[in-house]
Structures are given as C-alpha cells and as structure tokens.
Amino acid sequence: MTQLSLVGVSKIFGNTKVVNNVSVTVEPGKVHVLLGENGAGKSTVIKMMSGIYQPDEGHIEIDGKTVRILGVEDARKFGIAVIHQELNLVPQLSIMENLFLGMLPAQGGFVNYRAMEKKAKEALKLIGLNEDVHTPMGELGVARQQMVEIAKALMQNASILILDEPTAALTRKECNQLFAIMDELKAKGVGMVFISHHLDEISRVGDVVTVLRDGQYIDTVDASASEDELVKLMVGRDITNQFPHEHREPGEVLLDVKDLNREGELNNISLQVRAGEVIGLAGLVGAGRTEVIRAIFGADSYDSGTVTVCGKQLPKHAIGKSIEAGLGLVPEDRRTQGLVLDASVAENLGLATMIPTSKYGFADLHGQSKREIDTAKKLRIRMANVNQTAGSLSGGNQQKIVFGKWSMANVRVLLLDEPTRGVDVGARVEIYELINEITANGGAVLMASSDLPEVLGMSDKVLVMSEGRITGCLPANEATQESVMALAVSHMDDDNNAERN
Ligand SMILES: Nc1ncnc2c1ncn2[C@@H]1O[C@H](COP(=O)(O)OP(=O)(O)OP(=O)(O)O)[C@@H](O)[C@H]1O
Ligand SMILES: [Mg+2]
Incomplete structure (x- = not known):
C-alpha cells in the first residue's frame, strides 16, 4: 500500500509557470x-x-517520506506505472515486443522467450484483447494500441497506476472493461490517478x-x-449548450460516394453529403469508419467505386487532387497524420493553405501569418506564441491546430x-461552432465519431456502419443511442466478432 503526495509543486517552461503550487495526494x-x-x-x-x-518548486512524498523520482526507471522502482496520453509504442515491433520494451534485462541475463510469450498472452487476456501477441503493433487501430498500453502498465504490478486519458480512444464496451479492471485494482489497494474529458466517467x-x-x-x-x-470549477463559467448544432436546408450534393469496395474492408459504401449538412458516421471500433474516411480523402486506395466532390470525380489515392477539389481531413491520429510535431503552431496552421496561395506563383506571407495568428486566437489555442512547436502543446490544443488548419483553407x-x-x-463547443461555420458557408461535413452523444447532438443524419458496410441511416433527431447501437452490431457474425478490427 503506497501513498503518493505532491506537495506544493510547480513546473516552469520558459517564462510560464504551467503548474503552480499544486498539492495532490493519491490514497491506496x-x-x-x-x-x-x-x-x-x-x-x-x-x-x-x-x-x-x-x-521546480515543492516536493514529492511517498508514504510520508520526501523522495526524488529521477526518471522512469526510478518511478518503476517506487511502484509507479504510467499510461501516457500519447502512445509510446513502436509500430514495427510486435505486441509482445512492445509489452516488454524497456523491461528486458539489458545484458547478462538471458531472455526466456517462452515465459515472455506466456506473460504477454496473460496480459492481453486480462484486458480482453483477442489478438495474436506476434501481430505488429502498427496493424492495430488506436483503440487496440491503447489496450496494449494498458496491459503493459498492468504487467508491472504497480502500487500506483497513473492513467492519462486512457479512455479517449476507447468505445463504451472497452471503457467498461477498463473500469472493471480498475475496480479490481482498487480492491487490491492500488492507488490510481485518472484523467478524462468525459465527465460521466468521473x-x-x-x-x-x-x-x-x-x-x-x-x-x-x-x-x-x-x-x-x-x-463550473473547471472553466469558471456555465456551459449552457453542449451541442450548438444549427440545422440548415440542405443544398446541392457536394460529396457523392458510390459503391466503394475494398477487399475485406469496404463493402459497397454509398453516401451523399449536401451543402449545409453534417452527416455522422457511427459504429463500433473496427466497423470501418476510418477506412471510409481515408478512402474518400485519397489517403488509401480502393478496388472499385467512385468519389465525386462538387461534381468532379476524383482519382483514387491522390490526396493532392482531393485537396484541390475542396476536401479536407482531420484524421484520427493527430500525432502521426495530422501534425508536424517539430514545426511551429503557425507552420502547422499554414500547411493546408500552402497549395492555394502558391497557385498564383507567390506566397502571401504577411496575410498568411496574420491569418494564422487570428485562427490561433479564435480557437483559443493555449500557447506561449505561434512560434512554439506543435509537439509541446497539450493534447487537446494539438487537436485544435489540426482543425484550424482546414478552417483556414476554405474546404x-x-x-x-x-x-x-x-x-x-469548453473547447469542444468551440470546435462545434467551427463545424457550424463551415455549413453556414455552404460547406458539408462528414463526421466519424465514437462519441454517440456528439454524433446525435451535432449531425443532421447518422449513418451506422458494421463490418465494413453501412447498416442504416437515421435522422439524428429521431435516433437514440440504443437504435444506433442496434444497427452497429447488426451483420455481425454469429460467433460474435465485435472484437475484430
Ligand atoms: N515541454 C514543454 N515545453 C513548453 N511548454 C510545455 C511543455 N509541456 C507542456 N507545456 C505547456 O504546459 C501547459 C500544460 O500542458 P499539459 O500537457 O500539462 O496540459 P493538460 O492539462 O494535460 O492538457 P490536455 O487536456 O490538452 O492534455 C500547456 O500550455 C503546454 O503547452
Ligand atoms: Mg494532457
């Protein structure tokens, strides 16, 4: 049983005190x-x-004794395990190799491969992940990768477990699995720190x-x-309308997708989004929502079918042409697909508009930098200034940049x-206002989301996917979480493969 306390701690970056005199005690x-x-x-x-x-100020106590935790290895010795907000996994390595990463004897001792394999299998079983331990990490979606990260922390048998937004990428079913594990750990006396932006989980x-x-x-x-x-404690004010969706009369068809197919992944996907419309795309993890979005954008190819934007049929797998035609994408995994982490906030915001400005043979640098600063302000991105690197911003602020990049590009x-x-x-409402701005300007939005209240609250219509097909379309004002879930599990094999990616 370990008690961990931060006593009056502060952290300073540059000239900013980003943590100021904070005290927290984690009880067993x-x-x-x-x-x-x-x-x-x-x-x-x-x-x-x-x-x-x-x-930089204050100190840490473990069981009442002042300690210094000098590194990750040190923390582990004190029985502290962490699941970080941004995944620390190596996509090229297998699940098993990732589970033991940084925990293998550096030299001297030899590795008992059998024992490792057994332990890895047990760890996956514990969190209900039905995956071969030799599968390369990169083949798993974000949700499954997150589950592996959780398994890795659990394997350490820590007495303090820290979970930084572990549920952000998980669906309800997987969240419940995690919560059940947390209940068991609690009963064993493990103290935990939990971070989440989903208030109902608290x-x-x-x-x-x-x-x-x-x-x-x-x-x-x-x-x-x-x-x-x-x-109110968090933002210092009331938020009256969580989903400020504005309904508009739909105009002409801007996105027309017909019979998209890709062996084993996409099955006759057809959908239309009209000017002024927000169409939600719901489904369980692995239903194929990300695959649909990426194929439309040209990030991945497809075997047959067509994608037409503003009346123009797009070539397959050609992102540049998609952007020219007026498509934009805010991807699932911002760190690897949406941002250049070492580049500044301003540079990232400018990325999507490079093409239009350079079309006239010169780049309007002055106008560009003013627009970048305005966008950063409008999105209330928290940073020292627009020259800070995107990678040093907090997770949610990184997401706002990916969004802001497209809102600047007139998609x-x-x-x-x-x-x-x-x-x-609070920032969520700001992002919803940006969605409204796009539809108010005659644009259209196709939104894949695992957050059902968000899908129901912000869409005009909800398309539900299961196993690579669209299993239903519901007007959002008539849909309920239950009716969407019923469609999300239809088409499932009898031996129930809800687990499959
Ligand atoms: N290495 C760093 N260099 C400079 N600034 C940093 C660094 N790490 C964090 N910050 C700044 O410190 C502040 C707090 O960041 P932190 O990541 O702790 O926020 P958070 O509460 O976890 O937010 P989120 O909910 O978005 O994850 C932010 O303004 C961030 O930009
Ligand atoms: Mg954070």
Whole structure:
C-alpha cells in the first residue's frame, strides 16, 4: 500500500509557470481524478509523479517520506506505472515486443522467450484483447494500441497506476472493461490517478477529483459532484449548450460516394453529403469508419467505386487532387497524420493553405501569418506564441491546430475522424461552432465519431456502419443511442466478432 503526495509543486517552461503550487495526494485503493481544460497542466502534474519532469518548486512524498523520482526507471522502482496520453509504442515491433520494451534485462541475463510469450498472452487476456501477441503493433487501430498500453502498465504490478486519458480512444464496451479492471485494482489497494474529458466517467470510477485551471490548484471535491458543478470549477463559467448544432436546408450534393469496395474492408459504401449538412458516421471500433474516411480523402486506395466532390470525380489515392477539389481531413491520429510535431503552431496552421496561395506563383506571407495568428486566437489555442512547436502543446490544443488548419483553407467538404478526442468540454463547443461555420458557408461535413452523444447532438443524419458496410441511416433527431447501437452490431457474425478490427 503506497501513498503518493505532491506537495506544493510547480513546473516552469520558459517564462510560464504551467503548474503552480499544486498539492495532490493519491490514497491506496482510491481513484484520484485530475480535471481541467486542455493545457491546464494535468499531464505535466503526472509527469512529475513519474520522474519525467522534476518539480521546480515543492516536493514529492511517498508514504510520508520526501523522495526524488529521477526518471522512469526510478518511478518503476517506487511502484509507479504510467499510461501516457500519447502512445509510446513502436509500430514495427510486435505486441509482445512492445509489452516488454524497456523491461528486458539489458545484458547478462538471458531472455526466456517462452515465459515472455506466456506473460504477454496473460496480459492481453486480462484486458480482453483477442489478438495474436506476434501481430505488429502498427496493424492495430488506436483503440487496440491503447489496450496494449494498458496491459503493459498492468504487467508491472504497480502500487500506483497513473492513467492519462486512457479512455479517449476507447468505445463504451472497452471503457467498461477498463473500469472493471480498475475496480479490481482498487480492491487490491492500488492507488490510481485518472484523467478524462468525459465527465460521466468521473462518478463511475473516481473517488475524489482535483480541479486545475491554468496550472493553478482550484479545489478537491468528492467524485459524486454533479457534472455542472465540475464544469463550473473547471472553466469558471456555465456551459449552457453542449451541442450548438444549427440545422440548415440542405443544398446541392457536394460529396457523392458510390459503391466503394475494398477487399475485406469496404463493402459497397454509398453516401451523399449536401451543402449545409453534417452527416455522422457511427459504429463500433473496427466497423470501418476510418477506412471510409481515408478512402474518400485519397489517403488509401480502393478496388472499385467512385468519389465525386462538387461534381468532379476524383482519382483514387491522390490526396493532392482531393485537396484541390475542396476536401479536407482531420484524421484520427493527430500525432502521426495530422501534425508536424517539430514545426511551429503557425507552420502547422499554414500547411493546408500552402497549395492555394502558391497557385498564383507567390506566397502571401504577411496575410498568411496574420491569418494564422487570428485562427490561433479564435480557437483559443493555449500557447506561449505561434512560434512554439506543435509537439509541446497539450493534447487537446494539438487537436485544435489540426482543425484550424482546414478552417483556414476554405474546404468545401470536411472529413472528421474523432474530431474532439481528448478535447475539453469548453473547447469542444468551440470546435462545434467551427463545424457550424463551415455549413453556414455552404460547406458539408462528414463526421466519424465514437462519441454517440456528439454524433446525435451535432449531425443532421447518422449513418451506422458494421463490418465494413453501412447498416442504416437515421435522422439524428429521431435516433437514440440504443437504435444506433442496434444497427452497429447488426451483420455481425454469429460467433460474435465485435472484437475484430
Ligand atoms: N515541454 C514543454 N515545453 C513548453 N511548454 C510545455 C511543455 N509541456 C507542456 N507545456 C505547456 O504546459 C501547459 C500544460 O500542458 P499539459 O500537457 O500539462 O496540459 P493538460 O492539462 O494535460 O492538457 P490536455 O487536456 O490538452 O492534455 C500547456 O500550455 C503546454 O503547452
Ligand atoms: Mg494532457
């Protein structure tokens, strides 16, 4: 049984105190929730708990004794395991190799391959992941990769487990699986730190909640506090309308997809999105939503079928042509597909508009940089200035940049894949306002999302997918979570392969 306390800790980057005099105590057998907007300092706090950053002020205590946690290895010795917000897995290596990454004896000892394999299999079984341990990590979707990351932390038998937005990429079923595991760990006396932007998860798994705002400690309250109360502590104001969807009369067809097929993945996908419309794409993990979005955008190829944007049929697998025709994509995995992490915020915001400005033979650098600054302001991206690297921003703020890049580029049809993953409640509303702006300007939006309230709250119509096909289309105002889920599991094989990707 271990008790971990941060006592008055601060962290300074450059001239900014991103965490200021924060105290948190993680009790054995309790789940301590850290709550706050994007950039509030949550991940920075847990990085101090896990030896990645050293506090600039204050100190850390374990069981009442002052300690210094000098690195990840050190944290492990103290019994602290961390599931980081951004995945730390190597796509080229197998699941098993990833599970043991950094834990193999460096030299001297020899590796007992059989024992490793057995342990890896047990770890996957524990979290209900039905996958061969030799599968390369890169073949799994984000959700499954997240499950492996969780398995890896569990394998350490830690007495303190820190989970930084573990549920952001998971569907409800997988979340429930994780919560059941957390309940078991609680019963064993493991203390946990849990971060999530899904407020409904707090009362389900949490015991106490510490709220941070702009790096400041605000309050510690019981996890049974109402969502309204928590939002108010978090953002300092009430949020009246979580889903400010504006319905419009649909205009001409801007995106017309006919009979897209790809062996084993896409099955006769046909859909239309009209000017002014938001169409939601729902389904379980692995249903094929990301595949549809990527094929339309030209990020992947397909065997047969057509994609027509604003009356023009697009060649297969040609992103440049798609962008020229007016398509934009906010991808599922922002770190590998949506952003250049080492480039600045301004450079990232400008990426999608390079093509149109350079068409006239010169780049309008002055206008461009003004637009970048305006966009960053409008999205309320939290940063020192637009020259900061995108990779050093908090997760939710990175997502806003990917979004902002397209909102600058005058897209006609915006494809969204999990647009608000990891985005806080306030910023989520800002992103929804951007969606409204696109439709108000006569654009169209196709939005794949695992967040059912979001799909129902922000779409005009909901398309439901299962096993690579569209199994239904519901007007959003008549759809319910239940009716969508019923369509999402139809077409499933009898031996139930909900698990398959
Ligand atoms: N290495 C770094 N260099 C400079 N600034 C940083 C660095 N790491 C974090 N920051 C800044 O510190 C602030 C807090 O970031 P942190 O990642 O802790 O936020 P968070 O609460 O986890 O947000 P989110 O919900 O978006 O994940 C942000 O403004 C971020 O830009
Ligand atoms: Mg974070």
